[in-house]
Amino acid sequence: MTQDLPGGAGDIARDYPDVWTAYTNLGEATAKAGSLSARERRLVKLALAIGTGSEGAVHSHARRAEADGVSAADMEQVALLAIGPLGFPRAVAARSWITDVTEG
Structure with missing residues (x-):
């Protein structure tokens, strides 16, 4: 999945996978919050x-x-x-x- 991300987001996902995972999990949690x-x-x-x-x-x-x-x-x-x-x-x-x- 991270290979498909453009620009800076892809760089962060590739270079800091734990940060990207936490960010992704936050997005999923906020989507389910309402x-x-x-x-x-x-x-x-x-x-x-x-x-x-x-x-x-x-x-x-x-x-x-x-x-x-x-x-x-x-x-x-x-x-x-x-x-x-x-x-x-x-x-x-x-x-x-x-x-x-x-x-x-």
């Missing part, structure tokens, strides 16, 4: 990535959402929803990062 569906969790994570302004994280969560069957239109709506709390420029950037994946 009643959100897998689709809802995926969209929330995409929204959080947009909120941080991290292009790499938005790409990653958009790829995962796409693999999980989330439509490009639904992901783009998440970007549009960012207009109010985060501002128009952040939403435009997020939409472009999502389309990098969905149209790429």
Whole structure:
């Protein structure tokens, strides 16, 4: 699995497998901590990535959402929803990062 990770995440997973295992376990535990569906969790994570302004994280969560069957239109709506709390420029950037994946 760690061979498939891009960039810095793959480097950490390969160089520090115990850290990567702990990180993975934390992600699994937080996913099980409530009643959100897998689709809802995926969209929330995409929204959080947009909120941080991290292009790499938005790409990653958009790829995962796409693999999980989330439509490009639904992901783009998440970007549009960012207009109010985060501002128009952040939403435009997020939409472009999502389309990098969905149209790429």
